[in-house]
């Protein structure tokens with residue numbers, strides 16, 4: 001079992017798509033082990049996206065990600081990191097395949113609805129950045145045996 005960090009970005013909230021996006025992850029069989037509705041601090045977003053600090057879109061990206069509330073999720077399941085990346089689709093909505101979250105719900109480059117960790121190292125780092133240990137929960141669910 002693997003855990004990944006997902007953010008439903010401010011555009012997902014503004015466009016009332018949180019339920020549909022979270023519903024896709026739940027229906028896939030990913031277990032919610034952490035979830036919060038919050039406005040992200042500027043410093044947290046800067047750290048989160050520090051690999052992009054030299055990119056021309058960095059300032060806009062930080063501004064966008066702190067512009068309003070987001071849903072931060074920790075999801076667990078078999079190969080959760082790659083499974084979620086596959087479900088998200090390519091970075092730009094206009095390039096993402098139909099059937100993916102970005103491909104079905106968006107057409108923008110920046111406003112692409114969802115973030116997902118892209119490697120085990122990133123997932124560990126990002127889960128630690130957005131959640132304290134007491135905010136992540138180990139618990140049993142009736143359908144666990146069917147998701148093994």
Ligand code: IDP
Nearest residue numbers: 052057061090091109110111112114115116118
């Ligand atoms: P990812 O979210 O698919 O991993 P990254 O390349 O890591 O894509 O970029 C992080 C975020 O920065 C994207 O999700 C998107 O919101 C934004 N972004 C990336 N490239 C561009 C761009 O060329 N113009 C505007 N925004 C961009």
Ligand code: MG
Nearest residue numbers: 115116117118
């Ligand atoms: Mg990325």
